[in-house]
Amino acid sequence: MCSAGRPCDYTGLTYELLRGPSGIQWPVNIDNPQGTERLYTDAFPWAAPDMCESYGKDTVTGAPAEPAEYKASNPEGKAVLKGAPFVPPHEVPSKDFPYVLTTGRTLYQFHTRTKTGRAPQLDRAAPQVWVEMSAADAEREGTQEGDLLEVSSPRASVRARLRVSGIRDGVVFLPFHYGYWDHPDTGLRAANELTITDWDPLSKQPIFKTAAASIRLLDRDGQQSAAPTTTASAPAGTSAAVPATVGGADALVEEVIA
Numbered sequence: 001m002c003s004a005g006r007p008c009d010y011t012g013l014t015y016e017l018l019r020g021p022s023g024i025q026w027p028v029n030i031d032n033p034q035g036t037e038r039l040y041t042d043a044f045p046w047a048a049p050d051m052c053e054s055y056g057k058d059t060v061t062g063a064p065a066e067p068a069e070y071k072a073s074n075p076e077g078k079a080v081l082k083g084a085p086f087v088p089p090h091e092v093p094s095k096d097f098p099y100v101l102t103t104g105r106t107l108y109q110f111h112t113r114t115k116t117g118r119a120p121q122l123d124r125a126a127p128q129v130w131v132e133m134s135a136a137d138a139e140r141e142g143t144q145e146g147d148l149l150e151v152s153s154p155r156a157s158v159r160a161r162l163r164v165s166g167i168r169d170g171v172v173f174l175p176f177h178y179g180y181w182d183h184p185d186t187g188l189r190a191a192n193e194l195t196i197t198d199w200d201p202l203s204k205q206p207i208f209k210t211a212a213a214s215i216r217l218l219d220r221d222g223q224q225s226a227a228p229t230t231t232a233s234a235p236a237g238t239s240a241a242v243p244a245t246v247g248g249a250d251a252l253v254e255e256v257i258a
Helices: 067-073 120-125 135-141 237-241
Strands: 099-104 130-134 148-152 157-165 171-175 211-219
Touching (some): 130 135, 135 157
Parallel strands (some): 099 171, 130 157
Antiparallel strands (some): 099 211, 148 157
């Protein structure tokens, strides 16, 4: 087994254990089939130079540490905590793109909606992309709840209806769940097309959370934003009268506690 002898050893895991009355805490090996409640009580040095699988990386450049360097700095194999210094965003607001664009999630959808987009209740609760701005920014731009806006970065544009929310001034938000697989005839709604092609050198995570953007009013036709009225997307200020988010009658449940 690939996990044998490692901190995440699960060589003793069986289908019978998985079907049992509760979860199994790893490591769970043949000698310890019920799992381990607490780890590292014997101070086993998994970070020791002759046991660890890698030697860490520079938090700014991502360059791997050399074995000799690691051994000299941590001969006893203790856990090493490194504080990463602040690094400014690689793209900051400018005259042409005055807003910080950030992307994120909504409660009702998951990733690219290949599953949640097929659940009618979830799709009705959050069916379409939207853009969030603060009340102060919306007033300054002459926009209001439900307006159709064009959100642009130096790379692409998204068209979305406005939700005036409690977001920080100077920041606009787009949910990243909406693409083209379920609506191939609907363009300009994939938020990640606006983000920069960059990633964290240490974790290799893509940087989807900071980019520079501008907004432009396209239409004011009285339609509502598709944004949910729950969680962080709740309407703010004069937008508080928008209809509450519902998933439909088949999404309603009644809880009975015996």
